[in-house]
Amino acid sequence: MVVVVVVASLALFALLAFGPFSIFYSNPLVTCRQAEQVPQLHFLASRRHRFPATKKGEESCLGDRPLEKDSNAITRGGNYFQSMSMASSSFSGSGNALMWFRKGLRIHDNPALECASRGVTGGGFLYPVFVIDPHYMEPDPRASSPGSSRAGLNRIRFLLESLKDLDLSLRKLGSRLLVMKGEPGEVLINCLKQWKVEKLCFEYDTDPYYQQLDMRVKDYASAARIEVFSPVSHTLFNPADIIQKNGGRPPVSYQSFLKLAGEPSWASSPLMTIFPSLPSVGDVGSSQIVEVPTLEELGYVDIEMELPPFRGGESEGLKRLREAISNEKWVATFEKPKGDPSAFLRPATTTLSPYLKFGCVSSRYFYQCIQDVYTRNKKHTSPPVSLLGQLLWRDFFYTVAFGTPNFDQMRGNKICKQIPWNDNDELLTAWREAKTGYPWIDAIMTQLHKWGWMHHLARHCVACFLTRGDLFVHWEKGRDVFERLLIDSDWAINSGNWMWLSCSSFFYQYNRIYSPISFGKKYDPNGNYIRHFLPILKDMPKEYIYEPWTAPLSVQTKAKCIIGKDYPKPMVSHDSASKDCKQKLAAAYELNKKLNGVVSEEDLKVLQRKLDATCDSVLNPVHSHSSSGAKRQRRS
Structure with missing residues (x-):
C-alpha cells in the first residue's frame, strides 16, 4: 500500500536570523512533468554521502561531492524543484511519502503537492498534516515589549482561517487536513519513522529558520535513506540561480537584479494544476491529531474590536x-x-x-x-x-x-550602514502604542494594531518617523514591531524595507524625509483617515486635524479633545528632530566612508557621545498652544 503523507508545518513566521548560511545550499531543479518524462532524474537526500541507487548497478549522480559546492542548475521549464542531490531512478509510487507544508497553503500551483499526489498508486493514502509551532505563538500582547518576532492576534487569525479553507478544499477532493502541535522537527521526524516514509516533499524556503530546520530534517532523511523533493515555488526565481549568475554575490540594486533575472522559464507554462481528487486519509496510528484550533485554544484573547478586512485562505x-x-x-x-x-x-x-x-x-x-x-x-x-x-x-x-549573512541585523551585515541609533525605549513605546502626538503617525499605527495591515506609503511614513526622520530609534526595533503585528510580515521583505527606509542600505538620500504633517494632508486634507482610526479627534476642525496642538483651547474644548489630556502632545518637534537626525546620519555616513564600512562598536560609541553633545531635540516636545494659537511647524 502506498501512503503519501502531507505535513504542513508552522515553523511559524521564521523571522529571526541564525547566522550566516551558504548561498549554494539550494541546488538542482526539475519539473514534475519532466520527472515523469525523464525517469532517470531522481532526487535522493544526501549532502555528503554516497548511497546505493534504487536500481541495481546505478549510483548517485553527485557521488561524494558536497552539495554546497555543486551549483549547476537544471532548469527545464514548468515547476522548479529544489533538492539535496540526484540519483538515477524514477519517481514512482513505490513507498510511503510525506509532504510538508509550510507557507504554500493552497491547492493551485503547488508542485510539491502535485508530485506527492502523483506518487500515490494502488489505492495509497494522503495524510495532510499541519504542525503548529509553539515557538511562534505569543498570545500575551504585552509580551512584545518593546518588540517580539512572535505572531500577534491578527496574523494567527489569518493563519487559522487559511488552514480552515485548505481543509475545506482538501475535503472536496476526498481528503482532509490533520493538525498536529509541537516542535516541527520532532513532529516531522516522528511521522517519518511511524509511517515508514520513503519520500519527503515540501516547498523550499530561504528563511534562516527554515534553512536550519530543513537541514536537521534532511540530515535525518539522509541517514534514513529517504528521498527529498523540495520545489522552489514561493518565489518567481530561485535566489541561488540569481546569485550564481552574479558570480556568487547577491545583487544589491533592483536594476542589477532585473538584468540577472530576465523572464522566468515557467512564464508560459500552465500552473493551475487540476486535481480531480486526492487519495483518502488512512490510519494515523498513535499520532495526536486535532482539528484546526480556535484562537482561544491557542491562548489568544479575541478582543471584540474592528475586524481586519482580510479573511485568510x-x-x-x-x-x-x-x-x-x-x-x-x-x-x-x-x-x-x-x-x-x-x-x-x-x-x-x-x-x-x-x-x-x-x-x-x-x-x-x-x-x-x-x-x-x-x-x-x-x-x-x-x-x-x-x-x-x-x-x-x-x-x-x-x-x-538569501545571499547576505546577518541580513536582519546591522552588526555583521556587509550591506548595512553602521549607525549609532539610540536605544530609547520610551520613544519606541510611544511610537508603537500610537502616542506620538502626531495624528497622521498615530492613525497609521492604530490601523496596524487593528488590521495588521496598512498601505505601503503609510508604512514608509511611520518607519521614517521612528528612524531617520524624527526619533532616531534603531530600525531593528521597528522591524520587530512590524514582525509581530503585520499579517503579511515577511522576514526578507520586512528587514529589507526597514534598512531601505532608515537609509541603512539600498537608499541613501537621507535628506528626503516624510513629514508627519504635510504628507498625509496631501492625500486627505479633511483628515477622514485620522477621524476613523483616532475617533478622539473626529470633531477636530480640518485646519487643525493634522496639528491639533495648534488649535486654540476653545476649539479643543468644542472638539472634546484637550491636547495633553485627551490626546498627547507631540513627543518631539519635527523641525528640530529631523534636523538633528540629518546631522547624525551625515556624521555616520562620513564615519562609514572613512573606515571603509568596517566600523566597530567602540567607533559607534565614540560617535554617539559626540552626537549626544550636539543634538538634543529628542524628548523636547512641542507644547500645546493657548487659545491665542501659535505658529505651526514648518513642513518638510
Missing part, C-alpha cells in the same frame, strides 16, 4: 486576485508612488500581500495574470513602479536576504 485570495485583474486599465496603469495611503475603505492596492506571504495565492500565477493583461494592453507601466514590478521587488529582497 486560498479561496478569498483567488477571489481578490480575480477582482484586481478584472480592472485591466488599473493593472496596466498602476504606479506605486501614486497610491493613496489614506484610502482605507477601498485601498489603492491589490491587498494581496497577506495571501502571498502565506502562499494562499501563488506569486507565479499572479505574475502570469499580470502578463496576460499586459499582452492585451500594450501601453502599460514598467518596473520598478508597475504592478509586475512589485512582485519583482519581492523576489529582489528574497534574493539579497
Whole structure:
C-alpha cells in the first residue's frame, strides 16, 4: 500500500536570523512533468554521502561531492524543484511519502503537492498534516515589549482561517487536513519513522529558520535513506540561480537584479494544476491529531474590536486576485508612488500581500495574470513602479536576504550602514502604542494594531518617523514591531524595507524625509483617515486635524479633545528632530566612508557621545498652544 503523507508545518513566521548560511545550499531543479518524462532524474537526500541507487548497478549522480559546492542548475521549464542531490531512478509510487507544508497553503500551483499526489498508486493514502509551532505563538500582547518576532492576534487569525479553507478544499477532493502541535522537527521526524516514509516533499524556503530546520530534517532523511523533493515555488526565481549568475554575490540594486533575472522559464507554462481528487486519509496510528484550533485554544484573547478586512485562505485570495485583474486599465496603469495611503475603505492596492506571504495565492500565477493583461494592453507601466514590478521587488529582497549573512541585523551585515541609533525605549513605546502626538503617525499605527495591515506609503511614513526622520530609534526595533503585528510580515521583505527606509542600505538620500504633517494632508486634507482610526479627534476642525496642538483651547474644548489630556502632545518637534537626525546620519555616513564600512562598536560609541553633545531635540516636545494659537511647524 502506498501512503503519501502531507505535513504542513508552522515553523511559524521564521523571522529571526541564525547566522550566516551558504548561498549554494539550494541546488538542482526539475519539473514534475519532466520527472515523469525523464525517469532517470531522481532526487535522493544526501549532502555528503554516497548511497546505493534504487536500481541495481546505478549510483548517485553527485557521488561524494558536497552539495554546497555543486551549483549547476537544471532548469527545464514548468515547476522548479529544489533538492539535496540526484540519483538515477524514477519517481514512482513505490513507498510511503510525506509532504510538508509550510507557507504554500493552497491547492493551485503547488508542485510539491502535485508530485506527492502523483506518487500515490494502488489505492495509497494522503495524510495532510499541519504542525503548529509553539515557538511562534505569543498570545500575551504585552509580551512584545518593546518588540517580539512572535505572531500577534491578527496574523494567527489569518493563519487559522487559511488552514480552515485548505481543509475545506482538501475535503472536496476526498481528503482532509490533520493538525498536529509541537516542535516541527520532532513532529516531522516522528511521522517519518511511524509511517515508514520513503519520500519527503515540501516547498523550499530561504528563511534562516527554515534553512536550519530543513537541514536537521534532511540530515535525518539522509541517514534514513529517504528521498527529498523540495520545489522552489514561493518565489518567481530561485535566489541561488540569481546569485550564481552574479558570480556568487547577491545583487544589491533592483536594476542589477532585473538584468540577472530576465523572464522566468515557467512564464508560459500552465500552473493551475487540476486535481480531480486526492487519495483518502488512512490510519494515523498513535499520532495526536486535532482539528484546526480556535484562537482561544491557542491562548489568544479575541478582543471584540474592528475586524481586519482580510479573511485568510486560498479561496478569498483567488477571489481578490480575480477582482484586481478584472480592472485591466488599473493593472496596466498602476504606479506605486501614486497610491493613496489614506484610502482605507477601498485601498489603492491589490491587498494581496497577506495571501502571498502565506502562499494562499501563488506569486507565479499572479505574475502570469499580470502578463496576460499586459499582452492585451500594450501601453502599460514598467518596473520598478508597475504592478509586475512589485512582485519583482519581492523576489529582489528574497534574493539579497538569501545571499547576505546577518541580513536582519546591522552588526555583521556587509550591506548595512553602521549607525549609532539610540536605544530609547520610551520613544519606541510611544511610537508603537500610537502616542506620538502626531495624528497622521498615530492613525497609521492604530490601523496596524487593528488590521495588521496598512498601505505601503503609510508604512514608509511611520518607519521614517521612528528612524531617520524624527526619533532616531534603531530600525531593528521597528522591524520587530512590524514582525509581530503585520499579517503579511515577511522576514526578507520586512528587514529589507526597514534598512531601505532608515537609509541603512539600498537608499541613501537621507535628506528626503516624510513629514508627519504635510504628507498625509496631501492625500486627505479633511483628515477622514485620522477621524476613523483616532475617533478622539473626529470633531477636530480640518485646519487643525493634522496639528491639533495648534488649535486654540476653545476649539479643543468644542472638539472634546484637550491636547495633553485627551490626546498627547507631540513627543518631539519635527523641525528640530529631523534636523538633528540629518546631522547624525551625515556624521555616520562620513564615519562609514572613512573606515571603509568596517566600523566597530567602540567607533559607534565614540560617535554617539559626540552626537549626544550636539543634538538634543529628542524628548523636547512641542507644547500645546493657548487659545491665542501659535505658529505651526514648518513642513518638510
